[in-house]
Amino acid sequence: MLKRAQTYPISLRQELHPTDPAHAEDGTLLFASQYCAQLKILDLERQTFMPIDDPSQFWKIFNYRFPLIEEVYLNLQFNDPEPVSSSLHRMLQDSRDSLRRLSLNHLAWPMGVSNLPHLTHLSLDNLAQGLKVLGSTFSIFLDALQNSPKLQFLSMHNAVPISAHANSNSVDNRIVHLPCLRRIEISWDWGPEYRMSALLLRHLKVVHGAEVFLYVKRGKIFMDAPEPPRDYLDFLERVVAHLPSKNYLDRVSTVQLCDSFVPAVLLRGESMCVQSIANQDAHNTIRRFAPFMPNARTLIFDKPITHDPREFPVIYPPSRFSTLQFVYWTPFVYLVQALTQPMANTVFPSPPNEIYLPPWSLLKEYGHSYFSLTALDEYRDKEICNTVRKHLLSKHYVNTHHVVLLRRAQITPLPHGQSMVGTSTGSEEPSILDLLNQLDRRLDQATVLGLKASGIVESEEEMEQQIALSRRILYKARFRLNARRPINRLPFELLVAIFSRVQNQDPWASFPPTIDENTGNRYSWLAITAVCHHWRRVSLAASSLWAKIYLAPGVRNWKGTENLLLERAQSYPISLYQHLRPHDIWAILLHHRHKNLLSGAMQRCAGRVRSMYLTCSSGTVLQASHYCKNFEHDFLRIEDLHLDLLFDDHAPVSTALQRMLRVARCSLHRLSLSNVLWPLGPTGLLPHLTHLSLKYPKHQESEADPTFGEFLDMLQNSPQLQFLSLHDARLTPVDFHTTGSRVVQLPRLRRIEISWTDSPRHRMSRPLLGHLSIKKSTEILLYALWQQDSNNVHSSYSERYPDFLVGAIAHLPSKPYLECVSTLQLRRSDNPAILLRGRSMCIESRSYAPDVRQIILGFSPRMPNASTLVFDQPILEHPNDISIFYAPCHFKTIQFLRQVDFLPLCKALLDPQKQVVFPTPPNEVCIDANTALDACTRYAPNTPIISSKKRTNDPDPEYGVGTPFSRDHLGKPPFILRICTALPKPPFEVPLRVT
Numbered sequence: 001m002l003k004r005a006q007t008y009p010i011s012l013r014q015e016l017h018p019t020d021p022a023h024a025e026d027g028t029l030l031f032a033s034q035y036c037a038q039l040k041i042l043d044l045e046r047q048t049f050m051p052i053d054d055p056s057q058f059w060k061i062f063n064y065r066f067p068l069i070e071e072v073y074l075n076l077q078f079n080d081p082e083p084v085s086s087s088l089h090r091m092l093q094d095s096r097d098s099l100r101r102l103s104l105n106h107l108a109w110p111m112g113v114s115n116l117p118h119l120t121h122l123s124l125d126n127l128a129q130g131l132k133v134l135g136s137t138f139s140i141f142l143d144a145l146q147n148s149p150k151l152q153f154l155s156m157h158n159a160v161p162i163s164a165h166a167n168s169n170s171v172d173n174r175i176v177h178l179p180c181l182r183r184i185e186i187s188w189d190w191g192p193e194y195r196m197s198a199l200l201l202r203h204l205k206v207v208h209g210a211e212v213f214l215y216v217k218r219g220k221i222f223m224d225a226p227e228p229p230r231d232y233l234d235f236l237e238r239v240v241a242h243l244p245s246k247n248y249l250d251r252v253s254t255v256q257l258c259d260s261f262v263p264a265v266l267l268r269g270e271s272m273c274v275q276s277i278a279n280q281d282a283h284n285t286i287r288r289f290a291p292f293m294p295n296a297r298t299l300i301f302d303k304p305i306t307h308d309p310r311e312f313p314v315i316y317p318p319s320r321f322s323t324l325q326f327v328y329w330t331p332f333v334y335l336v337q338a339l340t341q342p343m344a345n346t347v348f349p350s351p352p353n354e355i356y357l358p359p360w361s362l363l364k365e366y367g368h369s370y371f372s373l374t375a376l377d378e379y380r381d382k383e384i385c386n387t388v389r390k391h392l393l394s395k396h397y398v399n400t401h402h403v404v405l406l407r408r409a410q411i412t413p414l415p416h417g418q419s420m421v422g423t424s425t426g427s428e429e430p431s432i433l434d435l436l437n438q439l440d441r442r443l444d445q446a447t448v449l450g451l452k453a454s455g456i457v458e459s460e461e462e463m464e465q466q467i468a469l470s471r472r473i474l475y476k477a478r479f480r481l482n483a484r485r486p487i488n489r490l491p492f493e494l495l496v497a498i499f500s501r502v503q504n505q506d507p508w509a510s511f512p513p514t515i516d517e518n519t520g521n522r523y524s525w526l527a528i529t530a531v532c533h534h535w536r537r538v539s540l541a542a543s544s545l546w547a548k549i550y551l552a553p554g555v556r557n558w559k560g561t562e563n564l565l566l567e568r569a570q571s572y573p574i575s576l577y578q579h580l581r582p583h584d585i586w587a588i589l590l591h592h593r594h595k596n597l598l599s600g601a602m603q604r605c606a607g608r609v610r611s612m613y614l615t616c617s618s619g620t621v622l623q624a625s626h627y628c629k630n631f632e633h634d635f636l637r638i639e640d641l642h643l644d645l646l647f648d649d650h651a652p653v654s655t656a657l658q659r660m661l662r663v664a665r666c667s668l669h670r671l672s673l674s675n676v677l678w679p680l681g682p683t684g685l686l687p688h689l690t691h692l693s694l695k696y697p698k699h700q701e702s703e704a705d706p707t708f709g710e711f712l713d714m715l716q717n718s719p720q721l722q723f724l725s726l727h728d729a730r731l732t733p734v735d736f737h738t739t740g741s742r743v744v745q746l747p748r749l750r751r752i753e754i755s756w757t758d759s760p761r762h763r764m765s766r767p768l769l770g771h772l773s774i775k776k777s778t779e780i781l782l783y784a785l786w787q788q789d790s791n792n793v794h795s796s797y798s799e800r801y802p803d804f805l806v807g808a809i810a811h812l813p814s815k816p817y818l819e820c821v822s823t824l825q826l827r828r829s830d831n832p833a834i835l836l837r838g839r840s841m842c843i844e845s846r847s848y849a850p851d852v853r854q855i856i857l858g859f860s861p862r863m864p865n866a867s868t869l870v871f872d873q874p875i876l877e878h879p880n881d882i883s884i885f886y887a888p889c890h891f892k893t894i895q896f897l898r899q900v901d902f903l904p905l906c907k908a909l910l911d912p913q914k915q916v917v918f919p920t921p922p923n924e925v926c927i928d929a930n931t932a933l934d935a936c937t938r939y940a941p942n943t944p945i946i947s948s949k950k951r952t953n954d955p956d957p958e959y960g961v962g963t964p965f966s967r968d969h970l971g972k973p974p975f976i977l978r979i980c981t982a983l984p985k986p987p988f989e990v991p992l993r994v995t
Contacts, residue, residue, distance in 0.1 A: 009040035062087035215264030573610035
């Protein structure tokens with residue numbers, strides 16, 4: 001451990017038991033000698049009541065220098081403390097710049113130690129014998145305190161300078177200022193010689209909030225001490241008599257009396273708590289302490305009061321106490337009798353002005369907040385009523401009017417016993433569990449005593465108040481328990497991120513966005529705000545959760561909901577979503593709100609809108625003259641705009657959209673227009689545009705379609721473009737002759753998607769690829785959407801698909817793209833498409849054999865560097881399917897990812913027929929293990945291709961097909977057939993496009 005600690009400060013703690021061997025101290029001495037330069041904490045304790053006869057092994061430890069030591073705790077007892085004190089004096093003087101905490105038990109205060117400038121905690125325990133022997137003076141100890149201005153905690157137990165009388169004249173007027181002191185604890189065992197420690201308090205000047213705690217330990221009595229007297233209040237009186245009245249007792253305004261087996265006094269600010277031994281001492285406590293507290297006005301009885309009239313003299317308060325508070329149950333009638341009838345032993349006959357009682361101390365009939373002569377007339381028990389009236393109407397109290405407030409007094413508990421160094425037990429507040437247990441006991445006591453005393457309980461109103469208060473406490477307890485849950489201890493930002501995940505995923509998160517008809521549960525995430533108050537506060541404080549506003553014009557009281565969302569979103573950027581269905585349009589027309597469909601929200605937050613997604617169901621036609629009013633606002637910060645709307649007239653919408661794009665040209669990043677025409681005229685620059693998607697209306701042609709040159713101008717002014725999607729984007733080639741050789745640079749473009757229907761006019765977007773200069777890693781996706789003929793699906797498909805493939809590839813620039821293709825993947829799919837990505841190309845078809853053969857024949861001349869052909873589709877035994885294996889000569893490798901018939905495959909590759917265009921077979925064919933196993937089962941007995949099954953189980957099976965089909969026999973070059981247990985992954989595994 002010491003080796004791993006390296007140069008880190010070390011703590012030495014040793015606890016010696018009486019059964020330890022005599023040489024146990026040698027290890028401590030050796031350790032201190034080796035690591036004295038690293039020692040930070042020194043704690044030595046010997047658990048024995050017998051003093052150490054030979055202290056030489058211990059006091060030698062103090063001869064070493066400890067330059068970094070901060071804490072010293074010594075609990076050792078010696079017959080002769082003088083050599084230990086001298087060695088300790090040297091150690092403390094050498095460590096005065098680093099020492100922070102010092103605790104000495106059964107050791108004398110070192111002579112001459114008076115300069116510890118950084119000391120913060122000091123504890124002296126049982127130093128009386130050592131002080132007697134060494135003759136330490138009170139002045140030396142005051143010098144040590146004066147030179148420790150940072151002292152915060154001072155604890156003294158039986159640590160009294162006995163020789164203080166010898167120099168009392170020299171220190172009578174001396175005051176030591178301790179500005180950082182927060183707590184003083186002075187305690188002693190019973191005996192006259194231990195009482196003089198209270199003299200220290202008159203020589204200290206501390207701050208107003210410092211605590212003074214004085215107590216006596218009854219259990220520990222020295223054998224040579226006299227018999228402890230029975231009057232413990234004499235001890236308390238002497239303690240208080242030594243307190244400086246101006247600095248302490250003059251500011252006391254509240255006095256609390258409580259019972260304890262340990263007599264003690266705690267002074268804290270404006271409050272004082274006195275613990276007495278028995279209930280009979282309370283009267284004497286008041287008489288003896290009252291003259292020293294001239295400003296005390298409140299007296300709290302934190303002790304039970306029985307109904308014995310002989311015990312009521314204890315509550316005769318002094319005249320200066322204007323308020324009495326009883327924490328426990330008090331008999332009401334005897335209390336009135338004691339307060340209103342002067343007695344011979346009453347010191348102060350004047351009663352208080354206010355009395356605070358627990359609710360159960362009053363009778364049921366006294367439900368008012370005060371009692372007077374009028375209240376007595378309504379009391380049912382005439383005997384008690386006459387007794388109380390007699391005292392109230394006496395000659396001394398004719399005009400008496402006492403106010404009794406039903407209020408429980410605050411309890412300030414006092415700690416018992418000796419506190420430890422560095423802790424402040426007296427200033428700690430009681431735990432909530434202790435208060436609840438105390439309240440439970442008091443409620444039980446109030447119920448039992450109240451029923452026994454009067455047989456009447458509280459009123460129903462009071463009980464309802466108690467129940468309401470209990471529910472409030474229960475709610476707070478559950479709140480504290482909920483705060484301790486693991487999820488509620490997460491940081492605010494992480495909890496908000498979790499809530500964002502709980503929200504419904506944005507239906508328009510992908511690009512181009514897709515329409516989501518289900519808009520009814522957009523606010524189902526609000527259920528998390530009802531789980532607990534903490535989650536509700538977190539969600540309300542997170543403006544980002546409320547920034548997504550779904551506009552629903554057909555919902556009742558939507559305007560109020562909209563205002564609430566805008567208010568909770570605060571200044572966070574807003575995203576507006578709206579999906580209109582046919583019944584929404586009818587609701588708008590019925591209530592004549594078509595002009596304010598979006599204007600209400602946009603007028604208030606147009607400058608805060610960051611995203612706007614406006615869609616409608618299929619077949620929903622909007623009135624352009626009314627809806628285009630929503631685009632007249634200035635959206636200065638909009639970044640995402642998606643419109644999927646169908647209008648009866650596109651001209652006004654295009655004009656309004658043109659103005660909107662001109663205003664938002666500096667902030668717009670993502671633009672998607674579906675069934676909306678491209679705005680007429682020049683739209684201005686869109687320098688920050690990164691995503692663009694255009695989908696023109698079906699079966700609608702307009703003379704205002706943008707020309708090919710205008711569209712190239714827009715692309716050239718958008719150098720940040722990363723994604724481009726065009727579907728039926730009609731580009732009029734009126735200026736095709738002027739743009740024939742024009743090339744637009746798009747260095748950041750990552751993906752292009754071009755699709756069209758079966759109309760020839762819609763295919764004009766395909767030549768666009770020849771005018772773009774992009775990176776070789778850019779993805780190009782081409783696909784077509786056709787109106788299929790239900791009567792002749794196969795013929796319609798077979799006629800259109802090859803034309804689509806050949807026409808699409810013909811418009812691609814060959815050198816930048818097709819020359820770098822090395823792998824061609826063929827895959828079956830119901831959605832035919834072509835995807836070009838880097839060195840790989842994937843063609844999806846419906847797996848008809850003629851189509852695959854046409855693909856190979858059509859693409860081979862345009863891909864001179866393609867060397868690998870991947871069949872990612874099942875191959876049947878039909879001769880038409882086998883004919884697709886007649887591969888071009890430049891495919892060096894053919895991979896079959898699915899199971900294929902083995903024998904027809906070999907025949908097709910080695911015995912070419914008339915249909916073979918390129919008679920040269922590939923060099924390598926890769927098949928899976930299932931195909932090889934099937935070949936062994938079906939063809940091994942009858943053909944010489946595979947000689948035996950044992951050959952199949954070869955751990956590295958490579959079959960040189962040259963023996964059965966030799967070069968001399970067929971006149972063809974051999975090829976290698978590899979059986980792969982794990983075929984390589986294809987370049988494309990997911991569908992090329994999602995419908």
